[in-house]
Amino acid sequence: MEMKAIRDGFGEALTELGKQNPRVVVLSGDLEDSTKAAAFKKEFPARFFNMGISEQDMIGTAAGMGREGFIPFACSFAVFLTNRAYDQIRITVCYNKANVKLAGSHAGISAGSDGATAQCLEDIAIMRALPNMTVICPADAVEVKKAVRAAAAHPGPVYIRTARTASEVVTTEATPFSVGKALTLREGKDLAIIACGIMVPEALRAAALLERSGVNAAVINMSTIKPLDREAVISAAKKYGAIVTAEEHQRAGGLGAAVAEVLSASFPVPVEFVAVNDSFGESGEPEELLAKYGLKDVDIARAASAVLRRRK
Amino acid sequence: MTEKTGFIKGLELKAGGFRAEILKMINKAGAGHPGGSLSCIDLLTALYFSKLRVFPEAPDNPGRDRFIMSKGHASPALYAVLAGRGFFPAAELDRFRKLGALLQGHVHTGVPGVELSTGSLGQGLSFANGMALAAKLKGEQHGIYCMLGDGEMQEGQVWEAFLTSAHHKLDNLCVILDANKVQQNGLVAEIKNIEPAAGKLKQFGWKVEEIDGHDMAQILRALDGFGKEPGRPYFIKADTIKGKGVSFMELNPRWHGKAPDDAELAAALSELAKWK
Numbered sequence: 001m002e003m004k005a006i007r008d009g010f011g012e013a014l015t016e017l018g019k020q021n022p023r024v025v026v027l028s029g030d031l032e033d034s035t036k037a038a039a040f041k042k043e044f045p046a047r048f049f050n051m052g053i054s055e056q057d058m059i060g061t062a063a064g065m066g067r068e069g070f071i072p073f074a075c076s077f078a079v080f081l082t083n084r085a086y087d088q089i090r091i092t093v094c095y096n097k098a099n100v101k102l103a104g105s106h107a108g109i110s111a112g113s114d115g116a117t118a119q120c121l122e123d124i125a126i127m128r129a130l131p132n133m134t135v136i137c138p139a140d141a142v143e144v145k146k147a148v149r150a151a152a153a154h155p156g157p158v159y160i161r162t163a164r165t166a167s168e169v170v171t172t173e174a175t176p177f178s179v180g181k182a183l184t185l186r187e188g189k190d191l192a193i194i195a196c197g198i199m200v201p202e203a204l205r206a207a208a209l210l211e212r213s214g215v216n217a218a219v220i221n222m223s224t225i226k227p228l229d230r231e232a233v234i235s236a237a238k239k240y241g242a243i244v245t246a247e248e249h250q251r252a253g254g255l256g257a258a259v260a261e262v263l264s265a266s267f268p269v270p271v272e273f274v275a276v277n278d279s280f281g282e283s284g285e286p287e288e289l290l291a292k293y294g295l296k297d298v299d300i301a302r303a304a305s306a307v308l309r310r311r312k
Numbered sequence: 313m314t315e316k317t318g319f320i321k322g323l324e325l326k327a328g329g330f331r332a333e334i335l336k337m338i339n340k341a342g343a344g345h346p347g348g349s350l351s352c353i354d355l356l357t358a359l360y361f362s363k364l365r366v367f368p369e370a371p372d373n374p375g376r377d378r379f380i381m382s383k384g385h386a387s388p389a390l391y392a393v394l395a396g397r398g399f400f401p402a403a404e405l406d407r408f409r410k411l412g413a414l415l416q417g418h419v420h421t422g423v424p425g426v427e428l429s430t431g432s433l434g435q436g437l438s439f440a441n442g443m444a445l446a447a448k449l450k451g452e453q454h455g456i457y458c459m460l461g462d463g464e465m466q467e468g469q470v471w472e473a474f475l476t477s478a479h480h481k482l483d484n485l486c487v488i489l490d491a492n493k494v495q496q497n498g499l500v501a502e503i504k505n506i507e508p509a510a511g512k513l514k515q516f517g518w519k520v521e522e523i524d525g526h527d528m529a530q531i532l533r534a535l536d537g538f539g540k541e542p543g544r545p546y547f548i549k550a551d552t553i554k555g556k557g558v559s560f561m562e563l564n565p566r567w568h569g570k571a572p573d574d575a576e577l578a579a580a581l582s583e584l585a586k587w588k
Contacts, residue, residue: 025449049445052479057438057472064442067427068450072442088469090434092439096421 078104125253382436
């Protein structure tokens, strides 16, 4: 089992992209050592800009460069990028359809011991609320590379959410990926778990746990949260009649909410949400935090049992 | 009359005509921002009819000078000038702020000649910096201009952007501050003073010029100074009067964001008929 942080895959992907495309530039909020954008800086110093600790200004600068034909990746912790610079992302980027790629690392509670101020738990909700924005939360350090390439090829705003902690690599270079398409990683019979980010490996482990008690769960990697793959969600609901969503994010407005919006309008079935429940995080080791905040494989398995009871 | 003063007189008359257009479009829309449009119209007239290299028939021509209107509520002024310069038919001015119209309430990229949609204050200069950095990376020679308001200087992002321009030695960037002294609920000096703005910008490493923003000769001279100071961004502090040209609007916060009714419009237009 290979363990690797999604942010490490991001840094490698950015550097590979820089080799292939001279229009790629990187702007950093003085966190390139943490976001792993430093790999790009080393290879392409003339196309790397440390914009200092001023995320709002960084976003606007990136948009100006995008308007002039560059493909700017603006990188910081997810929390400072999306929360601090929200109005700049809303107006300068999304309203203007600026060709800006936002890369937020340290998303989720697994950011760890830096504590609540660094753990971004709202970014999926606030980014997906914005018109013209695409939101991608890759499942692992391999998928993030495909997401980076796809983001560069996509005209307009894209947000890529990455995690700090090492997590299990569950896809390969050959695994299909396209923006807006869900991928079933494990077929099942009784219910579907729809997950994103590092919760995808947790969901696969949950499915293995469930199997021991005779429950066969499908696992769907929903790496694009906006535009959501509505067909995949509806077809899972029709096939299984019970859904669990799993995300390292607030329950309000995240992946689970996006799935529920589709199902409540089109094909209502019981849904259980594995997510942070309206609270801030705290300091601790990633695994300790995931356990304390109910985001582990066992929590997903418990939600699966609950949703099956509701389905009858 | 020398040729030069004739040219200046022509710009002044043009700006007077734009003042009337601004008030008429706001009256017709029933809403809009006359004060901050009238304060910057002399500056915009000089830019678009004397300084900027623009291509109304091909607005995205890569060789164009870029102009970013960061104080997006002054849309009537920019729209009047863009229409006057031939970017779109002047008839559009009559549909300002109407449902489905080309001219949105705040400056919008749907309008030919507009580089950035604005309206949430403080965001334009960062974008202009990005354009200036891009021009440096590509070795392009055009100028990047950005207009700010003095009330807008209260936004923190503007100061982040001032640091960026100077740090990256963006000598292809010219900021024009429309220092009209009035914001929505009173005087800038009384709400949150930004002065001495020129001194602050000098300390930030900018080349600074201070002018009367209604004196066309001074405006042209200041604009001609742009591009002559290698390694430093250029800041023109234009001392202006909010509502300039209409006595009852001048320096009166009530006219920041209020449309003149028909009687007020008639009174304003008769004052402007005697303009210059």
